[in-house]
Amino acid sequence: MNQPFYITTPIYYPNGEPHLGHAYTTLCADVVARYHRLAGDDTFFLTGTDEHGIKMVKTAAERGVSPQQLADQNVAVFENLWKELQITHDDFIRTSSDRHKTGVQAIVQKMIANGDIYKGAYQGWYDEGQEEFVTETEAKTTEYKSAISGRPLVRYSEPTYFFSLKKYIPRVQEHIQKNPTFIQPESRRNEVISKLNQGVEDLSISRATLKWGIPMPHDPDHVLYVWIDALSNYITALGYGAEHAGAERRELRDHSAAPDSSSTPHPPTSPSPNLFEKYWPANVHLIGKEIMWFHVVYWPAMLFSLGLEPPKQVYAHGWWTAEGKKMSKSMGNFIDADRLRAAIAKYGLDGVRYYLFRAAPFGNDLDWKDDELAAAHNELANVIGNCLNRIMTMVPKYRGTLPAAAELHDIDRALIEKIQKLPTDLASAYQRLELQQCALLPIELARATNGYIEATAPFKLAKDPAQAARLDTVLNIAAQAVYASLVALLPVLPDKAAAGLAQMGIDVAGKTLPHLFATPLPTGTQFGQGTPLFPRLEAK
Numbered sequence: 001m002n003q004p005f006y007i008t009t010p011i012y013y014p015n016g017e018p019h020l021g022h023a024y025t026t027l028c029a030d031v032v033a034r035y036h037r038l039a040g041d042d043t044f045f046l047t048g049t050d051e052h053g054i055k056m057v058k059t060a061a062e063r064g065v066s067p068q069q070l071a072d073q074n075v076a077v078f079e080n081l082w083k084e085l086q087i088t089h090d091d092f093i094r095t096s097s098d099r100h101k102t103g104v105q106a107i108v109q110k111m112i113a114n115g116d117i118y119k120g121a122y123q124g125w126y127d128e129g130q131e132e133f134v135t136e137t138e139a140k141t142t143e144y145k146s147a148i149s150g151r152p153l154v155r156y157s158e159p160t161y162f163f164s165l166k167k168y169i170p171r172v173q174e175h176i177q178k179n180p181t182f183i184q185p186e187s188r189r190n191e192v193i194s195k196l197n198q199g200v201e202d203l204s205i206s207r208a209t210l211k212w213g214i215p216m217p218h219d220p221d222h223v224l225y226v227w228i229d230a231l232s233n234y235i236t237a238l239g240y241g242a243e244h245a246g247a248e249r250r251e252l253r254d255h256s257a258a259p260d261s262s263s264t265p266h267p268p269t270s271p272s273p274n275l276f277e278k279y280w281p282a283n284v285h286l287i288g289k290e291i292m293w294f295h296v297v298y299w300p301a302m303l304f305s306l307g308l309e310p311p312k313q314v315y316a317h318g319w320w321t322a323e324g325k326k327m328s329k330s331m332g333n334f335i336d337a338d339r340l341r342a343a344i345a346k347y348g349l350d351g352v353r354y355y356l357f358r359a360a361p362f363g364n365d366l367d368w369k370d371d372e373l374a375a376a377h378n379e380l381a382n383v384i385g386n387c388l389n390r391i392m393t394m395v396p397k398y399r400g401t402l403p404a405a406a407e408l409h410d411i412d413r414a415l416i417e418k419i420q421k422l423p424t425d426l427a428s429a430y431q432r433l434e435l436q437q438c439a440l441l442p443i444e445l446a447r448a449t450n451g452y453i454e455a456t457a458p459f460k461l462a463k464d465p466a467q468a469a470r471l472d473t474v475l476n477i478a479a480q481a482v483y484a485s486l487v488a489l490l491p492v493l494p495d496k497a498a499a500g501l502a503q504m505g506i507d508v509a510g511k512t513l514p515h516l517f518a519t520p521l522p523t524g525t526q527f528g529q530g531t532p533l534f535p536r537l538e539a540k
């Protein structure tokens with residue numbers, strides 16, 4: 001049976017338009033989802049939008065539209081960008097949808113039934129940008145300003161419902177202790193552990209002064225705090241709580257036929273009632289580092305209250321700056337959707353994907369640099385592009401079709417060993433979410449192949465009839481290495497890798513990675529038209 005694999009991105013606030021940060025998380029989830037589909041896993045990839053809260057109300061008021069209108073406008077922008085970036089999500093959840101609202105109300109009802117919600121009064125500080133309550137001690141250390149945006153904290157004083165967060169903290173701590181890979185990377189885990197040791201208060205989960213949100217069950221004067229609403233998306237999207245009312249039916253996209261360059265829309269299939277049973281607990285919630293606390297403290301506590309398991313892992317990636325500075329519109333270094341489009345127009349979508357994944361070890365902060373983007377493209381052209389090109393030229397020229405390997409020399413065995421190691425190294429990199437390695441490992445094999453071609457010099461062998469068998473071997477082994485490298489690149493460079501393999505006579509549609517890795521290029525393969533995968537760019 002294919003193993004289920006469930007990956008999520010944060011649901012984004014549609015109070016503005018998507019930018020590099022949002023695109024990065026979503027592309028990272030996309031590469032992992034593509035890998036798992038190709039590996040034959042039964043994969044579900046969720047993204048969406050977080051549409052309630054004060055920020056939405058304020059922005060909508062500034063623009064003279066309703067929060068729902070603002071959400072509808074910007075959600076369309078997010079969805080269109082994901083289409084342009086060929087993101088292969090299986091579902092897109094909006095927190096203003098009926099199916100989500102129904103699920104959240106069921107969740108809160110259950111917490112009430114379990115005695116985990118009580119009414120009280122809240123007095124304290126609120127970070128409106130982060131939609132987060134801040135303790136007096138924290139507020140003092142940041143001089144009553146947001147630690148993230150630097151904007152002043154707002155004083156709140158109102159009746160509210162509380163969630164008994166404190167009650168679940170020992171279980172949350174135990175879970176973190178017992179599951180060393182629950183919080184990744186490791187450095188983030190230590191931050192959370194030390195913050196937990198400082199003590200945690202019960203969580204105010206409703207606002208009486210706000211109308212834009214999901215009503216509190218039995219008390220519609222209150223709407224639910226945005227993080228309770230938002231975190232629930234990871235299970236409401238799977239149908240959790242849907243049995244409580246006529247939940248909106250939804251369209252799911254079908255990505256079961258792997259691999260997939262995803263330029264065509266996916267036919268909707270009937271929603272399965274068993275998504276929750278099948279996919280929960282999630283394998284990984286991929287997030288940015290600033291929202292770790294909510295995901296590894298509030299969310300597991302909520303799940304414990306519901307009698308559910310926490311996600312298997314929460315992985316926080318770093319933050320992007322641009323040309324060494326915080327991205328900002330006024331500084332002119334803001335990488336918005338248009339800047340991304342311009343980069344894609346120049347280097348192709350796969351060129352941009354490669355740059356983003358290879359930019360830093362996954363989890364570290366990253367810095368967008370135009371010259372590094374160009375260098376990443378050159379690396380693809382000079383390494384994998386070049387060695388594919390060499391093979392595509394030499395095989396037809398010297399032999400017509402792919403010759404069989406004859407006697408092996410040490411240098412051949414060394415390259416064969418690298419080819420054989422790649423699938424396991426790649427699986428382990430994806431398993432540990434070392435996304436930079438996922439991009440670099442296949443390129444390293446291609447680099448070794450270029451070295452092999454230079455060392456064995458097939459162009460010289462071709463001139464000496466006595467070396468015919470040697471030439472056969474070299475051409476075969478080099479071609480097998482290029483093939484393996486392209487197969488390994490399929491999740492990272494879906495279009496280019498499939499195009500390279502098509503040149504080599506291999507149609508990847510419907511095939512899994514294990515099958516492709518286990519099936520070397522057959523002797524006698526007729527190569528197609530060799531065109532450069534990464535054409536050199538005209539100098540300006």
Ligand code: MSP
Pocket residue numbers: 009010011012013014020021022024025050230231233286287288289290291318319320321327
């Ligand atoms: N709505 C909440 C998340 C709720 S999840 C249950 C939220 N939304 S957000 O629109 O602010 O998106 C935050 C996410 O966008 C980050 O966690 C990260 O994934 C991504 N990024 C936004 N800016 C970023 C950078 N500059 N760099 C990298 N990613 C960042 O928080």
